[in-house]
Amino acid sequence: MVRDAVLDLVTGSTCVGCGRPGRMLCPPCRGLLPARARISWPQPTPPGLVTPWAVADYDGAVREMVVGHKDRGQFGFRRVLGDLLVESVLCAVPNHEQPLVLVPVPSRPGSARRRGYDPMGALVRVAVSRLRRHGLTASAAPMLVSSRAVVDQAGLSAQQRSANLAGSMACPSARLARLAGRHTRAHVVICDDVLTTGATAAEAQRALAAVGLSPVGIAVIAATRRRFPAQSTRSLLS
């Protein structure tokens, strides 16, 4: 308690889960994080999309950590987010014997440079080191780049997102692609932090297919829940 209080004075941190002063994520809230990934198809699903796996809903503490890590420079969340990503990766592959190649979805042009930090690349590196510690053969392959500017996705419909992103990613080096695929039995997994409409993952899948790589799945930390207009039945009873 004393240590947490001191940290709070130094850092001004509060837990993203419960608001308790001290650590950015307190141990009890850490313990409440979901530990198993599940299949999270977006609705509607982009045609041909490989199976997407997510550990959490994009909500609450997980959302705070993703945004904090990506947009507020809270790099302390890197390890816990990387651990969550590992759970999705392990589910996205059909077995754990074959080598794993993790391909992060690229940042939009300018955004990573502006921050001087590639959030998704960093999370994939954490995940790779965790997987290796568990005895798996894993490597990070940041071989996709954003080949043209896209507009901010916020507020766009699924169709608009898909049109906005079509053709926006590329693997600029055939050598890189060959390198990633040098284990012909390697399982390629697309990695992103959040799955919304699936348009970003679908574009990454297309860009990989264009250089002859067939991802086996998509691994994300969190997926947005579809929200339907509230249909209250209570009004019928009152």
Ligand SMILES: [Zn+2]
């Ligand atoms: Zn907490």
